[in-house]
Amino acid sequence: MTTPLLDLRDIRKTYPSESGPLAVLDGVSVTLQAGETLALTGESGSGKSTLLHLSGGLDRPDSGEVVLEGQDIGQLDDAARARVRRMRIGLIFQQFNLVPSLSVAANIALQARLAGKHDPAFAADLAARLGLGDLLARYPEQLSGGQQQRVAIARALASRPALILADEPTGNLDEETGDSVLTLLLDLVAETGAGLLMVTHSPRLAERLGRRVHLSRGRLGG
Numbered sequence: 360m361t362t363p364l365l366d367l368r369d370i371r372k373t374y375p376s377e378s379g380p381l382a383v384l385d386g387v388s389v390t391l392q393a394g395e396t397l398a399l400t401g402e403s404g405s406g407k408s409t410l411l412h413l414s415g416g417l418d419r420p421d422s423g424e425v426v427l428e429g430q431d432i433g434q435l436d437d438a439a440r441a442r443v444r445r446m447r448i449g450l451i452f453q454q455f456n457l458v459p460s461l462s463v464a465a466n467i468a469l470q471a472r473l474a475g476k477h478d479p480a481f482a483a484d485l486a487a488r489l490g491l492g493d494l495l496a497r498y499p500e501q502l503s504g505g506q507q508q509r510v511a512i513a514r515a516l517a518s519r520p521a522l523i524l525a526d527e528p529t530g531n532l533d534e535e536t537g538d539s540v541l542t543l544l545l546d547l548v549a550e551t552g553a554g555l556l557m558v559t560h561s562p563r564l565a566e567r568l569g570r571r572v573h574l575s576r577g578r579l580g581g
């Protein structure tokens with residue numbers, strides 16, 4: 360059997376709250392193979408972003424394993440997890456986290472450069488496909504929210520990640536642009552053999568991915 364790209368095993372995560380510990384994830388297990396696309400749905404506050412953060416090694420579970428390409432990244436220290444993230448993962452979060460002092464072109468190239476994988480032709484192709492070709496010399500503050508979101512997507516993809524983690528990646532785009540950006544994401548997953556775990560509130564968008572799981576009361580259902 361091939362090693363899964365991402366294997367979440369019995370993940371538990373609790374946050375402190377005024378009314379005592381809040382068990383956000385209460386035994387979550389799911390597997391993603393390379394080349395697969397998985398939609399994660401669930402009500403607001405159900406723990407979708409928490410699960411995405413754990414999958415990307417931005418946080419650690421209280422218990423359970425986050426196994427990326429055979430390695431339990433929950434066991435790694437912060438520096439080692441940051442390295443795995445830089446080299447293997449593309450993050451597209453709701454806060455775009457663009458660097459204000461860098462141009463669009465430099466923002467797009469940033470992670471790929473840090474990973475030693477910058478490919479100018481690929482970066483330019485991504486920018487063009489995301490409709491950013493005329494904006495490369497601008498700075499993030501000179502962009503609309505939807506344009507910033509597309510820069511964040513280009514940056515995440517430019518390093519050719521094995522795993523793409525996306526939190527409402529088309530949330531700031533109108534329906535038509537969102538649909539074409541999702542098409543691009545799916546095309547790139549198909550072209551590069553990456554895996555995609557995508558949070559969405561939209562059943563219509565979730566329907567376009569290969570598999571769907573729903574998070575409710577700390578557990579995953581189909």
Ligand SMILES: Nc1ncnc2c1ncn2[C@@H]1O[C@H](COP(=O)(O)OP(=O)(O)OP(=O)(O)O)[C@@H](O)[C@H]1O
Binds near residue numbers: 409
């Ligand atoms: N750092 C934190 N400290 C305490 N509680 C937190 C923390 N992060 C998240 N929570 C709580 O955990 C629960 C799950 O949050 P999370 O952001 O994962 O949900 P979500 O499903 O992504 O929500 P949304 O769809 O609204 O983005 C919420 O009740 C939230 O208030």
